[in-house]
Amino acid sequence: MTEQHSLPSIRAEHIKKSFLRGRKQVLKDICFEAAPGECIGILGANGCGKSTLLSILAGIQKPDGGSLFCQGRELLQKKRTDSIFPTIGYVPQECPLMDELNALDNLKLWYSDSPLSLRDELSSGILAMLGIPDFLKTSVRQMSGGMKKRLSIGCAVAKAPSVLILGEPGAALDLICKERIEVYLKNYRQQGNTILIATHEEREIRLCDRLFLLKGGILEPYQYDGNIHQLAGKLQETTARRPEKSPLQ
Amino acid sequence: MKFYIRYIRLEAKRMLLSLPSIFGGSFFLLLLLSGLFGIFYVCQTDDTADSLPVIGVVAPEEEPLVDWMISTVSQMENAKNAFRFERVTREDGQRRLQNGDINVIFEIPEGYIRSIVNGSNKHVTIRFAKGQTTIVSFLIREVSKAASSFILNTEAALYSLQDYYASHGLPNMQKEELKLNIQFIREIAGLEQAIEPDIAEAENAYSLPVTYTASGIVLLLFLWGLTCAKMLTSQSSAFQNQLFLEGIRTGKQILARGAAFFAVCLINFLLFLSIGAAVLLIGKLPAGDMILASPAGILRFAVGMLPVLFLSSSFILMIYEAVSDTLGGILFLFFSVLIMGLCSGCFYPIDYLPEAIRNIAGGLPVRRGLCYTMALLCGETDTSSLLYLLFDTFLCYFLCILCRSVKRRIAE
Numbered sequence: 001m002t003e004q005h006s007l008p009s010i011r012a013e014h015i016k017k018s019f020l021r022g023r024k025q026v027l028k029d030i031c032f033e034a035a036p037g038e039c040i041g042i043l044g045a046n047g048c049g050k051s052t053l054l055s056i057l058a059g060i061q062k063p064d065g066g067s068l069f070c071q072g073r074e075l076l077q078k079k080r081t082d083s084i085f086p087t088i089g090y091v092p093q094e095c096p097l098m099d100e101l102n103a104l105d106n107l108k109l110w111y112s113d114s115p116l117s118l119r120d121e122l123s124s125g126i127l128a129m130l131g132i133p134d135f136l137k138t139s140v141r142q143m144s145g146g147m148k149k150r151l152s153i154g155c156a157v158a159k160a161p162s163v164l165i166l167g168e169p170g171a172a173l174d175l176i177c178k179e180r181i182e183v184y185l186k187n188y189r190q191q192g193n194t195i196l197i198a199t200h201e202e203r204e205i206r207l208c209d210r211l212f213l214l215k216g217g218i219l220e221p222y223q224y225d226g227n228i229h230q231l232a233g234k235l236q237e238t239t240a241r242r243p244e245k246s247p248l249q
Numbered sequence: 250m251k252f253y254i255r256y257i258r259l260e261a262k263r264m265l266l267s268l269p270s271i272f273g274g275s276f277f278l279l280l281l282l283s284g285l286f287g288i289f290y291v292c293q294t295d296d297t298a299d300s301l302p303v304i305g306v307v308a309p310e311e312e313p314l315v316d317w318m319i320s321t322v323s324q325m326e327n328a329k330n331a332f333r334f335e336r337v338t339r340e341d342g343q344r345r346l347q348n349g350d351i352n353v354i355f356e357i358p359e360g361y362i363r364s365i366v367n368g369s370n371k372h373v374t375i376r377f378a379k380g381q382t383t384i385v386s387f388l389i390r391e392v393s394k395a396a397s398s399f400i401l402n403t404e405a406a407l408y409s410l411q412d413y414y415a416s417h418g419l420p421n422m423q424k425e426e427l428k429l430n431i432q433f434i435r436e437i438a439g440l441e442q443a444i445e446p447d448i449a450e451a452e453n454a455y456s457l458p459v460t461y462t463a464s465g466i467v468l469l470l471f472l473w474g475l476t477c478a479k480m481l482t483s484q485s486s487a488f489q490n491q492l493f494l495e496g497i498r499t500g501k502q503i504l505a506r507g508a509a510f511f512a513v514c515l516i517n518f519l520l521f522l523s524i525g526a527a528v529l530l531i532g533k534l535p536a537g538d539m540i541l542a543s544p545a546g547i548l549r550f551a552v553g554m555l556p557v558l559f560l561s562s563s564f565i566l567m568i569y570e571a572v573s574d575t576l577g578g579i580l581f582l583f584f585s586v587l588i589m590g591l592c593s594g595c596f597y598p599i600d601y602l603p604e605a606i607r608n609i610a611g612g613l614p615v616r617r618g619l620c621y622t623m624a625l626l627c628g629e630t631d632t633s634s635l636l637y638l639l640f641d642t643f644l645c646y647f648l649c650i651l652c653r654s655v656k657r658r659i660a661e
Contacts, residue, residue, distance in 0.1 A: 060490045090494060094487035100263045100480070112255035113495075155491075 028217030041208030089161035146177030274476030474565030
């Protein structure tokens with residue numbers, strides 16, 4: 001236990017990823033590590049590659065190069081079915097649910113092969129904390145954005161992962177939902193689990209122990225001092241491009 | 250495995266929620282198809298129909314055997330119930346052709362029969378109005394087929410006598426022989442009902458009720474995919490990714506969806522069959538030479554239709570995998586099934602189609618389903634069609650997986 005805790009939960013070394021047969025290099029050299037119980041925030045302008053990085057860390061996309069370790073074990077050489085993989089939970093920015101079914105059906109799917117009991121979690125566990133029992137019978141199609149996000153998190157943690165990766169969890173949610181998710185994430189971290197979060201929200205930035213700025217395909221450490229305008233200016237620098245020609249010209 | 254089984258069950262549940270709308274839509278389609286094939290059937294079998302295309306025949310009064318040829322040709326299978334022949338004068342024919350009262354005129358030259366015998370082969374002229382090209386090309390082909398088979402047989406009979414004279418060293422009595430033959434044919438022609446064409450059923454040829462029933466069923470199985478667009482449009486890529494993270498790769502995802510959709514199709518099919526069987530058995534409707542006359546036959550038909558259901562469900566799935574847009578998928582499915590139906594002989598006998606299309610039709614899923622269903626309705630098992638059906642089903646699933654993999658790659 002102690003030996004496992006001394007290892008970083010997740011470590012990325014020289015991760016590279018490009019598209020269009022190498023013409024568009026999104027991730028040039030990504031290196032970072034996260035310790036157990038740590039919350040890491042990844043900041044960056046829209047389209048800078050945050051989602052690509054998260055999907056690589058979650059195991060959905062394969063990088064062009066580099067290594068990825070989870071509790072000291074190399075992940076990229078392994079298949080998804082290997083026992084190491086369930087230790088990573090992923091909540092993408094888009095809704096990863098079955099639209100026509102209700103919350104309970106979706107939960108039944110992800111908890112069908114889980115070490116956790118769905119009934120217990122609904123009565124007093126993670127799902128209760130996220131407020132999911134309030135809308136168990138509601139069809140996903142009729143849910144608000146906040147309900148969907150909370151349900152997505154509830155599904156992602158079904159395998160009791162030690163690393164949770166979230167893509168902009170608070171985007172377009174009301175304050176109550178944000179509060180609920182934040183409370184849950186704090187609780188999750190206190191249990192010694194690691195959180196990786198791509199975000200633009202100040203509340204979530206404050207939740208993070210360390211921040212990285214994804215700029216030009218490289219992760220740069222960033223110290224947030226509470227000045228959101230300074231952060232916005234920094235993000236603007238990352239998007240500085242040549243001015244596009246007006247279509248009227 | 251537990252997760253995968255749960256996923257299949259939830260996919261089935263998700264699709265079953267749409268069953269009422271699929272059933273309703275399919276019922277509407279069934280009514281449309283029944284009406285369509287009912288009209289086709291009546292048109293094909295009604296002897297009293299007065300809207301048949303009219304073929305005018307212009308021939309000199311003294312030309313022997315023309316009337317007899319017309320009556321014989323019009324009784325042949327190709328032309329029977331399809332055209333009405335009318336002997337007209339050249340001027341009258343021309344006027345009626347221009348007025349649209351006659352679709353086409355066959356003008357037989359003077360001494361036509363004699364030309365066949367002496368080998369000079371005069372040609373029959375065919376006249377038609379400019380706007381009638383489509384129907385006329387169809388008419389000409391069918392009538393020509395019927396007429397040429399008659400003429401060739403007669404010609405062969407006449408020439409055979411010449412060979413007989415030559416082989417036995419007898420003097421060539423061409424003039425006398427012609428006179429004799431014509432007299433002989435005239436004698437036969439003069440006998441009322443002397444020639445009654447005996448239409449022998451060719452091997453693998455099915456009656457019109459069987460053909461149209463099979464066509465209706467097969468087209469319904471393919472076309473009810475139009476009502477499944479909502480539940481078959483691709484799932485969100487985020488959900489697909491989550492399944493992927495659980496070790497459910499693209500192939501297994503497609504298989505799960507295929508199994509769930511097949512289950513829904515099967516339930517829908519059984520509902521329709523139960524209603525159809527009840528109507529047939531309680532109403533004691535004639536089932537002709539089909540196996541649907543008894544409960545045992547209906548049961549055999551239900552089991553036998555499983556391969557066609559496999560194929561139709563996998564084909565529908567493939568279309569919606571290939572075309573992500575709902576409306577695009579509906580249109581693509583409709584037109585692909587319609588074209589396949591036209592080329593497969595669902596609406597009229599496949600023999601009417603050009604050989605090139607007939608060759609292509611052999612490889613179409615609808616044609617294979619049709620051949621198999623026609624055989625099944627007659628209580629036979631078409632093994633080659635069955636194997637093709639299974640092969641096509643696998644091909645459709647393979648293409649589904651390929652489509653999704655390519656889309657996934659593009660999305661990345």
